[in-house]
Amino acid sequence: MLRRPRRNRKTATIRNMVEETRLSTHDLMYPMFLLEGKSKSVAVDSMPGINRLSIDLMLKEIETCMNLGINAFDIFPVVEEKHKDKLASKSHDPNFFYLKALEEIKEKFPEACIMTDVAMDPYSTDGHDGIVDEYGNILNDESLEVLGAMALAQAETGIDIIGPSDMMDGRVEYIRDILDDNGFEDTSIMSYTAKYASAFYGPFRDALDSAPKSGDKKTYQMNPANLREAIIEAELDEEEGADFLMVKPALAYLDVIKLLRDNFDLPIAAYNVSGEYAMIKAAAQKGWLDNDSTMMETLLSMKRAGAKVILTYFAKEAAELMK
């Protein structure tokens, strides 16, 4: 036998030497759920290990994570029903708690990279990412105004990256223009470029109580059957000025990550979503899968497929393991 691939696996040193992909804490971004109030920590039942936190506890958690090498965070506010309306008005009310909290986070940790989500669903009585008309249609161009106001209000807090997750057409350019016109040329946009209408968002909607009140998101989020369509979305986001292209979910969409990696030069992000987290946690709790090795293997698969940034609820745990 001339070729024996096992020779390159014979010792840990050689295995490390020929290792093609390596995960680092620099790759990871930690999504967190923010509660209004003080000294509050409320577990998310469908996401074992994840809690919704009030700002004081979130600041502590961010500090702990930064000591582990996790420096990037995506902050999602939990909005009480009484603060929701049809136009998601609280999303851009400068006195609303989450915008104050973002300011506090940036003040306390200027070197942290803070991202925010732009979509109407957590603030809307309809639970949709855009404005819903009387017939149940999601209005594209009318929604852009709200999304633009939301993005600007978030940028004004000093955060680093705006993450439009709404899938309205034209919103990256619309938001880029508003940011630039107001002196926020340096605020980045990580576009949820290929965001699929997925069943894997269930636990996230539990965490925020943000599920759509009627219908589904199939007229704006992508059909899981489609791959080539991701190229169209990516071309548009690149032209419109996105700084990162995101694929979401990640694990069931590794082919989409690979396709965008091969066809675009912008950094690719993958969102390892709530349902993907819950799936592993549930099996691990039953003793059916090993939590740590399954977690690391799936995160590695996303990086191997071509994601440079991975948004994951495993960020803190993975960092503890990598230490």
Ligand SMILES: NCc1[nH]cc(CCC(=O)O)c1CC(=O)O
């Ligand atoms: N538009 C808001 C938003 N931003 C991120 C997620 C899902 C994240 C996750 O499941 O972890 C969602 C839910 C949705 O679109 O319904």
Ligand SMILES: [Mg+2]
């Ligand atoms: Mg698009």
